Amino acid sequence: MAKIIPFKAVRPAPDKVALVTCRMYDDYTPTELAAWLNFNPYSFLHVINPAYTFTHAQKITPEKRFKGVTHKYNDFKKENILIQEDKPIFYLYEIQTKNNTFTGIIAGTSIEDYQNNVIKKHEDTLQYRVELFKDYLHQTGFNTEPVLITYPDSTEINTFITLHKRNKPIYEFSTTTKEKHTLWKIDTQTEINLLVEHFESIPNLYIADGHHRSASAEMLYEQDKSTGNPNLNYFMSFLIAESNVKIYEFNRVVRDLNGHSKDDFIKLVADNFVIKDKKRELWQPKHKYEFGMYLDGRFYALEYKHKEKIKGVLENLDAQILYDTILHPILGLEDLRNDERIDYIPGKQAILHMKEMIDEGEFEVGFMLYPSDINEIKLLADNNLIMPPKSTYIEPKFRSGLLVYEL
Structure with missing residues (x-):
C-alpha cells in the first residue's frame, strides 16, 4: 500500500x-x-x-x-x-x-x-x-x-x-x-x-x-x-x-584497449560474440543481446553467443553482459563509477557524437547498447538487485x- x-x-x-x-x-x-x-x-x-x-x-x-x-x-x-x-x-x-x-x-x-x-x-x-x-x-x-x-x-x-x-x-x-x-x-x-x-x-x-x-x-x-x-x-x-516513461540506454566509450592491439582485441571479443563488420554504416543495436562497437573508423555488430546459458536476473541485463565479457576481462575496467578510462553518453544523443569523440582521439573504442525496458528494471528491484552504473537514461x-x- x-x-x-x-x-x-x-x-x-x-x-x-x-x-x-x-x-x-x-x-x-x-x-x-x-x-x-x-x-x-x-x-x-x-x-x-x-x-x-x-x-x-x-x-x-x-x-x-x-x-x-x-x-x-x-x-x-x-x-x-x-x-x-x-x-x-x-x-x-x-x-x-x-x-x-x-x-x-x-x-x-x-x-x-x-x-x-x-x-x-x-x-x-x-x-x-x-x-x-x-x-x-x-x-x-x-x-x-x-x-x-x-x-x-x-x-x-x-x-x-x-x-x-x-x-x-x-x-x-x-x-x-x-x-x-x-x-x-x-x-x-x-x-x-x-x-x-x-x-x-x-x-x-x-x-x-x-x-x-x-x-x-x-x-x-x-x-x-x-x-x-x-x-x-x-x-x-x-x-x-510505468507505460509512460521513456527509457534510453547509456552508451560507453573507453580511452584505450588495455594494451591490446586492434586485431587481438577483436579476437578476444569474438570468444563471446558473433562479429559482423558494418564498415562505415552508422549502425546501432536492434534488439536485446545485440551490441554495437565503433573502433578505428568502423562499426561492428556484436551478437552475444551464450544467451541460452543465462540463468540470473542480473546476468540477463545487457549492461552486465558487456561488463562481464568485455569491459572487465578484456579492457580491465573494474570500478565503472570512478574509473577515468570510461565515460558514458546518453542514448538520446546521436551516435555521431560518440563517433566524433573516438575519431578525435580522446577515446579508442565505443559500445552501443539496446535500451532496457521497465520490466527488467522492476524485476531487478523486486529481487533486491542493483543495475550496473549508467545502465539507463530515463x-x-x-x-x-x-x-x-x-x-
Whole structure:
C-alpha cells in the first residue's frame, strides 16, 4: 500500500514561470550557464548557483555555497518571484516534447514506504553524494528536484487524469528546448481523497530516477527526526505510469584497449560474440543481446553467443553482459563509477557524437547498447538487485524551480 500526501508547494508567480524554471543545473555547459545568468534575472539558476555572483576563481566551501542558496531563495520569495500555496494540494503535470507526452502526479511520498521497500530501488548510490545532498537539504531547507517514481498502469488513475485535464491549468508555457509544460492544481478535498485512495491500492512504487535524492531524504529524516518536523517524513515525487516513461540506454566509450592491439582485441571479443563488420554504416543495436562497437573508423555488430546459458536476473541485463565479457576481462575496467578510462553518453544523443569523440582521439573504442525496458528494471528491484552504473537514461526530466518542497 503506497502512501502519498499533498503539500504546500512554493512555485513561481504565474507571469514569471517560463522565466523562472530551468533545466537541471548539470545540463548546462559553462557558456550556457553564464549566458542565462547574465540575461535572465528571474532564472532559478540564480538560486541553485549562487557561486556565480562570487569571483569565479574563488574556492567556495559547501557550507558557504548552501548559505548562498538559502539567501537567494529567500530573496526570490521576498520579491514575490516565488509564492507559496495557502494549503496542501497535489498537482497534475504534463510535459510535451517533440516525440513524447509525459503526464503524472506531483505529491509527497513516504520515507517509511522507502525504508520498508514499498518504494523499490534498482540503482546503487555513492555515499559521498548522498551525504552532500543531505547537507544541502539540511542547510537550505528545500528541494526542487522530485524523485521520478513509476506505478503500474491504473485505469482509475488514468481516468482521473483525463477528467482533470479538462480543467483550466495554472501554468501553460513553452521553453527554448521546444517543450510545452502544463500544470494543474488538484485542490478539492474530494479529489485529494480520491487520489490518496487510488494509490493506497497500489502495492509497490518503483524509483525510475532520483536514487540519490531519495537516499538523502532518508538520511536527513534519520538525522533530524527528533525535531518533530512532519515534512521530513516525506519527499517530493513525480509519479508517472510505468507505460509512460521513456527509457534510453547509456552508451560507453573507453580511452584505450588495455594494451591490446586492434586485431587481438577483436579476437578476444569474438570468444563471446558473433562479429559482423558494418564498415562505415552508422549502425546501432536492434534488439536485446545485440551490441554495437565503433573502433578505428568502423562499426561492428556484436551478437552475444551464450544467451541460452543465462540463468540470473542480473546476468540477463545487457549492461552486465558487456561488463562481464568485455569491459572487465578484456579492457580491465573494474570500478565503472570512478574509473577515468570510461565515460558514458546518453542514448538520446546521436551516435555521431560518440563517433566524433573516438575519431578525435580522446577515446579508442565505443559500445552501443539496446535500451532496457521497465520490466527488467522492476524485476531487478523486486529481487533486491542493483543495475550496473549508467545502465539507463530515463525521461521525463523535471524543470528546476517549477515546484519547491520546503522542509
